[in-house]
Amino acid sequence: MADPVTYRPKTSEIPTEPGVYRFRDAEGRVIYVGKAKNLRNRLTNYFQDPAGLHPRTQQMVFSAASVQWTVVATEVEALTLEYSWIKQYDPRFNVMYRDDKSYPYLAVSMGEEVPRMQIMRGARRKNTRYFGPYSQVWAIRETVDQLQRVFPIRTCSKGVYRRAERAGRPCLLGYIERCSAPCVEKISKQDHYELAEQLCQFMSGKVGPYIRDLKTQMKQAATELDFERAARLRDSLAALDKVLEQNAVVLGDGTDADVFAQVVDELEAAVQVFHVRGGRIRGVRGWVVDRPDNTSEAELMQRLLQQVYAEATREDVHERVAAVSVDDVEHAPTSAVPREVLVSVLPTDADAVAAWLTQIRGANVDLRIPQRGEKRALMDTVQANAEHALRLHKTKRAGDLTQRSQALEELRDYLGLSSAPLRIECYDVSHTMGTNQVASMVVFEDGAPRKTDYRHFTIRGEDGDGVPDDTAAMRETLTRRFKRLLAEEAGESGYDEDGIELASGPVDPQTGLPRRFSYRPDLVVVDGGLPQVNAASATLEELGITVPVVGLAKRLEEVWIPGDDFPVILPRTSPGLYLLQHLRDESHRFAIAHHRQKRSKAMRRSVLDQVPGLGPTRQAELLKKFKSVKKIREASVEELQTAPGVGPMLAQTIFDFFHAQANEPGNKESETSGQKAGKLDT
Numbered sequence: 001m002a003d004p005v006t007y008r009p010k011t012s013e014i015p016t017e018p019g020v021y022r023f024r025d026a027e028g029r030v031i032y033v034g035k036a037k038n039l040r041n042r043l044t045n046y047f048q049d050p051a052g053l054h055p056r057t058q059q060m061v062f063s064a065a066s067v068q069w070t071v072v073a074t075e076v077e078a079l080t081l082e083y084s085w086i087k088q089y090d091p092r093f094n095v096m097y098r099d100d101k102s103y104p105y106l107a108v109s110m111g112e113e114v115p116r117m118q119i120m121r122g123a124r125r126k127n128t129r130y131f132g133p134y135s136q137v138w139a140i141r142e143t144v145d146q147l148q149r150v151f152p153i154r155t156c157s158k159g160v161y162r163r164a165e166r167a168g169r170p171c172l173l174g175y176i177e178r179c180s181a182p183c184v185e186k187i188s189k190q191d192h193y194e195l196a197e198q199l200c201q202f203m204s205g206k207v208g209p210y211i212r213d214l215k216t217q218m219k220q221a222a223t224e225l226d227f228e229r230a231a232r233l234r235d236s237l238a239a240l241d242k243v244l245e246q247n248a249v250v251l252g253d254g255t256d257a258d259v260f261a262q263v264v265d266e267l268e269a270a271v272q273v274f275h276v277r278g279g280r281i282r283g284v285r286g287w288v289v290d291r292p293d294n295t296s297e298a299e300l301m302q303r304l305l306q307q308v309y310a311e312a313t314r315e316d317v318h319e320r321v322a323a324v325s326v327d328d329v330e331h332a333p334t335s336a337v338p339r340e341v342l343v344s345v346l347p348t349d350a351d352a353v354a355a356w357l358t359q360i361r362g363a364n365v366d367l368r369i370p371q372r373g374e375k376r377a378l379m380d381t382v383q384a385n386a387e388h389a390l391r392l393h394k395t396k397r398a399g400d401l402t403q404r405s406q407a408l409e410e411l412r413d414y415l416g417l418s419s420a421p422l423r424i425e426c427y428d429v430s431h432t433m434g435t436n437q438v439a440s441m442v443v444f445e446d447g448a449p450r451k452t453d454y455r456h457f458t459i460r461g462e463d464g465d466g467v468p469d470d471t472a473a474m475r476e477t478l479t480r481r482f483k484r485l486l487a488e489e490a491g492e493s494g495y496d497e498d499g500i501e502l503a504s505g506p507v508d509p510q511t512g513l514p515r516r517f518s519y520r521p522d523l524v525v526v527d528g529g530l531p532q533v534n535a536a537s538a539t540l541e542e543l544g545i546t547v548p549v550v551g552l553a554k555r556l557e558e559v560w561i562p563g564d565d566f567p568v569i570l571p572r573t574s575p576g577l578y579l580l581q582h583l584r585d586e587s588h589r590f591a592i593a594h595h596r597q598k599r600s601k602a603m604r605r606s607v608l609d610q611v612p613g614l615g616p617t618r619q620a621e622l623l624k625k626f627k628s629v630k631k632i633r634e635a636s637v638e639e640l641q642t643a644p645g646v647g648p649m650l651a652q653t654i655f656d657f658f659h660a661q662a663n664e665p666g667n668k669e670s671e672t673s674g675q676k677a678g679k680l681d682t
Contacts, residue, residue: 004061008047014040019071020081023064023093027519030089032060035082037349039069060093075352076359083306092446105283106131106144106203108153108196114161114182114189115196117144117153131203131283148173150236151199152180153192166624211237255279257340257375258308261382262301263390269300270390272382273308277338286385288393302347309337309357337361342370344383403575404447410576411523414568415561417548421523422446426583427536428527429459429473430591439477440591443521444583454590455481471535474526478539485520486543521547527584529553530560530567537562552584608632611657618645622654633658 019039023032036042046067050058072078086094107120111127119141124130144155154161156171156179164170164183174181182192214237221230259274268288275283287304337360347353350367357365370376408420424444429437437459443450457480459473524547526536533551540547550568551560557577558567570577607629608619625643626632632640632654640651 004047004050004064007064007066009043009067011040011044014043014069015071016040017071018073018075018078019069020078020085021067021069022085022089023060023091024066024068025063026065030085030091031063032091032093033082033085033089035075035078037075037078039071043067043069056093063093075349076356079306079349079352079356080310083310087310090452108200110196110200114192115153116157117147117151117155117196117199119144129200129203131200147199148178151195151202152178153196153199154179154182166627255340255375256338257342258338259342259375259378259382260301260304261344261379261386262297262304263383263386264297264300265390268390268393269297270386270393271304272386272389274378274382275338276378284385286389288389296348297345298348301343301345302349302353305341305343305347305353305357309360337365339363340366340368342368342375342379344369344379404579407575407579408447410570410574411579414570414576415523415548415550415559417523419522421521421548423519423521424523424525424583425521426525426527426587427474427477428584428587428591429470429477430588437473438591439473440587441477441481442583442587442590444579447579449586456590457481470528471532474528474532474536475539478524478536479543482540482543482545486545520545523547524549525580525583525587526551527554527587528560529558530564533560533562550580552580554584557581611654613650613653618643618650621645 016038018035018037020033020035021039021043022030025031034042046053046057046061050061053061070081072081104119104121107118107125108129108131109116109118109125109127110129111125120128120130148155152173155173156164160171161183164174164181168184170179170181170184170186173179174184174186180187180192180195182189187195214233218230218233218237221227221233255276256278257276259276260271261273262269262271264270271287271289273285274281275285289300337357339361341357346367346369354365354367357367370379405420408422411417412420422445426442426444427439429439439457439459441455441457443453445453457477459476461472461476524536524540526532526549528551530551533549536551537549540549549562552558553560553567557570557572559570559577559580560567570580608614608622614622621644622632622640623629626635635655637648637651637655640646640654641648646654
């Protein structure tokens with residue numbers, strides 16, 4: 001802990017312009033980011049009498065060791081820069097809204113030559129249109145089922161699409177007319193792309209013109225006595241009506257708006273947002289955030305709007321209104337920010353936020369509190385949802401900071417540590433009968449996962465063929481991890497065993513981000529009992545690392561300490577035990593996921609991998625051309641050159657490889673396995 005007096009800048013040195021400031025700890029990590037209209041007025045408040053500060057703010061200024069600031073021209077620039085730094089550094093003292101669940105979206109990959117419609121969760125991808133979010137996955141599945149009757153665009157993965165393309169016949173959806181089957185050219189790729197654009201326009205709220213056009217076509221087909229086509233159009237209209245029925249009309253004037261309602265108490269805040277497009281609710285989202293200090297409702301609302309709309313950058317120009325010329329793209333409104341943003345409380349700098357949203361959208365944005373009418377009634381509904389979400393969250397206590405603090409304090413007391421373990425690392429080993437050995441390292445800070453610090457290890461052993469047991473694998477993992485830590489602390493140069501450049505200091509001076517293995521843990525947890533704990537402890541002692549080590553055995557959930565003949569038994573309802581179990585399960589999941597990936601990759605190996613200079617891309621082209629390894633083996637040099645990317649020299653190398661192999665003893669068995677592998681790859 002540093003006394004704020006030791007790093008307080010002179011008041012005369014602090015500018016009075018708007019800007020963004022960063023507090024850093026003694027190791028250089030950014031722990032808080034803020035913005036101010038007047039940097040001098042804001043920063044001097046942090047260095048007043050500490051007794052007058054809120055406990056959380058007081059803890060922040062004593063945890064910091066320096067403060068830096070950047071002057072910007074306007075408050076709008078300050079808003080943008082502040083959020084970009086919060087997202088980059090993830091400071092521990094900043095308020096960040098976390099989704100109370102991972103919501104599913106309907107996504108259309110417009111960046112592909114043949115767009116794909118799918119249900120997606122998690123991080124957004126570039127050049128992909130998203131619609132939703134949906135509160136329940138079954139609701140979006142019903143929507144997709146109805147939409148495929150009218151917009152039969154592909155839903156298959158790239159692998160399934162390529163296999164159908166090579167085989168010359170579509171999948172089941174193509175036969176039952178739920179997919180237009182561009183893989184076998186039942187529809188051209190250009191027409192399929194236009195079909196995907198029509199779907200995006202329909203989901204964006206442009207419903208009326210499309211419905212009217214379908215009705216006109218249906219009547220015309222009936223007039224021409226083309227009753228089959230008229231019946232198909234009638235079924236399409238019925239399917240679209242069903243989709244529209246699932247999205248209730250809440251604003252009769254067809255308004256595009258996002259409606260934010262916020263409910264707070266002394267410790268937490270819950271937010272709900274309804275995304276209304278064309279007067280219909282197109283998506284619902286919810287967040288819950290710990291309210292660590294006396295942050296006002298207006299400040300919380302400002303943080304929320306920053307976080308929600310900060311992703312709506314210039315990458316969204318591809319998602320703008322379709323009927324806009326190239327010259328007008330810069331001024332076309334983006335669909336990510338609607339014309340109206342309705343809030344339950346205005347943000348702190350409402351004018352600056354409105355100007356920022358207008359800049360993102362490229363058109364005016366009306367930021368206000370609805371006072372009467374149907375928009376006020378909708379706000380009341382959203383507010384009721386937020387109140388329910390906060391009650392539910394308190395029941396679950398999922399993100400309770402007090403609960404996590406209690407767990408860390410319990411671990412300190414039960415394990416006899418000098419202080420609460422703020423950074424815990426847990427290690428686990430995974431393999432199948434000794435093959436494809438991997439290990440995982442997961443990191444928890446302040447009792448919560450820090451996934452950016454997770455690491456994988458491929459177990460090599462002395463000769464590169466792995467190690468005989470889990471204890472040896474754990475020894476290798478800990479040795480590699482902590483050797484890297486010692487090398488970086490000592491300021492060594494060069495490269496480690498994994499070929500990664502060594503660098504001194506915990507923070508990269510260029511980016512300000514933490515290095516890969518630069519922080520010492522306060523506690524190391526291994527999955528296993530006394531033998532594993534003793535081996536891990538001995539490894540750290542050999543390296544000269546003094547870090548407490550414990551193990552969690554699965555059978556009775558016992559906590560083992562090195563050298564003790566009896567385990568520590570934590571109460572079954574102990575928050576400390578829950579935290580250790582969460583650590584152990586997370587490390588096991590992370591190790592298993594990596595092991596399965598390696599095992600799957602190993603099972604897809606082909607005899608073609610042994611051909612010098614033949615990479616995965618040309619392997620795929622050869623298999624696409626010749627259909628199997630057997631036919632590649634029988635091809636002449638001239639025939640091999642007909643495959644894309646295969647020149648005379650590579651064709652000769654492939655030919656020589658197979659014909660030299662044919663002369664080796666035992667080649668029949670080798671050929672059989674190679675053919676099978678090649679067919680598996682196709």
